Amino acid sequence: MKIGAAVRAEWPPFHSPSCREGKRRIMSETRNISLSMGKRSWYKSRLREFRSPRMLLVGIVVLIVAYLAVVPLIYLVIGTFTSSAGFSFDGFVRAYGGNAQAGQMFLNSMIFALGSAALALVIGTAxxxxxxxTDAPGKGLLFAASMVPLIIPGVLYAISWIFLANPTVGIxxxxxxxxxxxxxxxxxxxxGxxxxxGTHMAPLAFLLMVGAFHAMDPSLEESAAMGGAKPWVVFRRVTMPxxxxxxxxxxxxxFVRALSAFEIPTLLGEPRGQYVFTSRIYYELQGVPANYAAAGAYSVGLLVVAMIGLMFSNYLNRNSRSYQTISGKAFRPRTIALGRARPVVGMLTIVYxxxxxxxxxxxxxYTSLLNFYQGISWRALGSLSxxxxxxxxxxxxxxxxLQNTAILAVGAAMIVMFLTAIASWVVVRTKLPGRRLIDTVAFLPLVIPGLVLGVSLLFVYLRTSLPIxxxxLILLIAFCTINLPYGMQYAGAAMRQISTELEESATVxxxxxxxxxxxxLLPLASGGIVAGWIYVAIISFRELSAAILLYSPGNEVISVLIWQQYESGSFMGLSAIGILLITVLTLIVAVAYKLGANVGLRKGNP
Structure with missing residues (x-):
């Protein structure tokens, strides 16, 4: 009894302030220990996850994508602003100073880019x-008229118009x-x-605007029409906004595509002394010795103009949520009866x-069947063969x-779709920090003109010890970089259509x-991935702007061969090659259209 009394005398009562303070201290220390152990276990689990083969593969893919898109630009800037003496503005002085007529070149570039973009947008939107x-007749013909120019490479399209509208011997x-x-x-x-x-780019505008018109709820137009607005007012005040x-x-x-266009402004502008950024870059690199500093300065200027256009576009789209009309309510786009204008629209479709x-x-x-170039006459028609x-x-x-082109097209399509399939999985399926940056970096080549990319790769591999x-291989790197945005668009669209339940079930x-x-994932997304594969192959078959700077004798691709044939005056040979190339690309596009029914060309993805 005495011992118990002594213990009770020493211990404070259970509800005393000192006991409650001790309990709080013990609970706080226990909670801190639990949190510390939880953090350590979280860090350990994260470390194990990052060491897993999945994250290693994802990390490698992300590094490759970043290397392809960012490293050439870094070397371009370094190479432009440095010389043997260190930091220097000599390239800009040569490019924009003295008698370089940089102001006229800039003005020509803006007029050409804005005019071509406006013409393509008007044609494609209409x-x-x-x-x-509308209920216009001959919609199949209209779709073909809208798509076929996309198939024809730019160099062939420009040459065909030279055959048609040359001031002396044009047909x-x-x-x-x-x-x-x-x-x-x-x-x-x-x-010209x-x-x-403008007519060559119109299919891209058509593809983008077809998707927009399909997705637009027509109830607002119907409300305006019921309010007494005329059709033109409804189109101008409701539909277009x-x-x-x-x-x-x-x-x-x-605008960016016109700025980066190389074949058309070079073939049609240089004979009249009207240079734009791309033709000037090519001119500087064809000199002996090649003026890499001035070419880099022009490339940086062109890239800055393209980035300003991108920022201006983002500024105009800052309130894009105000124009959202797609909701959970189903709707069907309203078909407008053209009435008396229907035959006129059909005739305009045929003319276009x-x-x-x-x-x-x-x-x-016609030119491919001639022995030597001549205008159309009975004598010429009798000599066709x-x-x-x-x-x-x-x-x-x-x-x-053709073999080189096929190797590069197949290789670029396989590499791009493999990289973008994994990269799009990271963007769409995970919550990894920085995943949106991957998407942005992959789309960066979209605003990098092909000729600028060619100059950038020249700076990279002329200044490093890699013997490529x-x-x-250097052409393959260029083609993969150029096509990254298209691969991300196709693969990302396919990934977004697949429910996460299937992955979760497999994991369980x-x-x-x-x-x-x-x-x-790959079998379910195969439609979009195959359509993207075919589209990347088509772009690789057509690509000239980067290839013209990076090829070497013996490693020509088909687009470079056509360019060389034109420069040597072999118009009949290049026309024959062009007809065969257009036939092959037409077949490929037909397959792509069939395979890409849900995530490819029919959805309006460029």
Whole structure:
């Protein structure tokens, strides 16, 4: 009893302040220990996750994507601002100072880019509106008229218009304008450049605007019409503002593509002394010795202009949420009856199809059957033959260039779709910090002109010890970089359509990430990935702006071979090669259209 009393005397009562303070201290220390152990276990689990094969593969892919998109630009800036003496502005002084006529070049570039973008946007938007929202006749023909110019490489499209509208021997001038009007149309100069580039880019605007018109709820238009607004007022005040975000995105893409265009401004502008950024870059690199500093300065200037256009586009789209009309409520786009205007719209469709597709292709086909170039006459028609096709089939250079192109197209398509499939999985499926940055970096080449990329890769591999300059490998790197944005768009669209439940079920049953990715995700996303693969292959077949700077003798691709044939005056041979190339690309696009029904070309993805 005495011992118990003594203990009770020493211990404070259970509800005393000192006891409560001790309990709080013990609970606080226990909680801190638990939190510390939880943090350590969280860090350990994260460390184990980052050491897993899945994260190692993801990390490698992210590093490759960042290397392809960012490293060339870093070398471009370093190479432009440095010389043997250190930091220097000599390249900018040579490019923009003295008698370089940089102001006129900049003005030509802006006029050409803005004019081509405006023309492409007007044509593409009009065709998309007629295709989606009206009862115009011959919609299949309209779709073909909207898509076929996308298939024809830019160099062939420019050359075909030279055959048509050369002021002295052009087919249109000799058959129509000179006999009837006593005058000729001239395809050379800024006007011809804008016409050819604008009609060549119109399919891209068409693809973007078709998706916008399909997704637009027509109830607002119907409300305006019920309020007494005339059709033109409804189109101007309701329809066009609702598709404003897509319109601005298409305008930016057209502007950047026109700025980066190389073949058309070089072939049609240089004979009249009207240079733009890209033709000036090519001119500086063709000198002896090549002026890399000035070419880099022009490339940096061109890239700055493209980035300003991107920022201006983002500023215009800052309130894009105000134009959102897609909700959970289902709707069907309203078809507008054209009435008396229906035959007129049908006739305009035929006229556009003839101008944009039939005449350029026929000009190439006619020239490919000649023994020497001459205008259309009974004598010329009597001498037509397929000798040029036999000749190019027998020429070893043609097969070598075709083989190189096929290797690069297949290789670039496989590498790009593999990288972007994993990168898009990171962006769409995970919550890793910085995943949005991966998406941004992968889309960065979209605003980098191909010629600028070629100059950037020159700076990278002329200043490093890697012996890949002048090989197919450097062309493969260029093609992969150029096509990264397209691969991300196709793969990302396919990944977003797949529910996460399938991956979770596979994980519950013990499947590894790689097995889940290979056996579940890739088969389910195969439609978009295959369509993206085919589209990347098409772009690689057409690419000239980067290839013209990076190829070496013996490693030509088909686009470079066509360019060389034009420079050497072999118009008949290049026309035969062009017709065969257009035929092959047409078949590839037909397959892509069939495979990409949900996430590819029919959705309007460029």
């Amino acid at each position: 065709l998309a509106y007629v295709q989606v929202r 249109l001038n000799t058959l129509i304008f000179q006999p009837l009007f006593g005058a000729s149309i001239d395809i050379y100069g800024l006007g 450049m804008i016409w050819v580039e 609702l598709v404003r975000p897509a319109l601005i995105a298409a305008a930016l893409l057209m 199809f003839v101008l944009a597709v039939v005449l350029p292709v026929l000009a190439l086909f 397929f000798d040029n096709y036999v000749r190019i089939f027998k020429a070893p250079g043609t097969w070598h260039a 300059y002048g090989t197919l 049953f013990g499947a590894t990430w790689w097995k889940t990715f290979r056996r579940i």
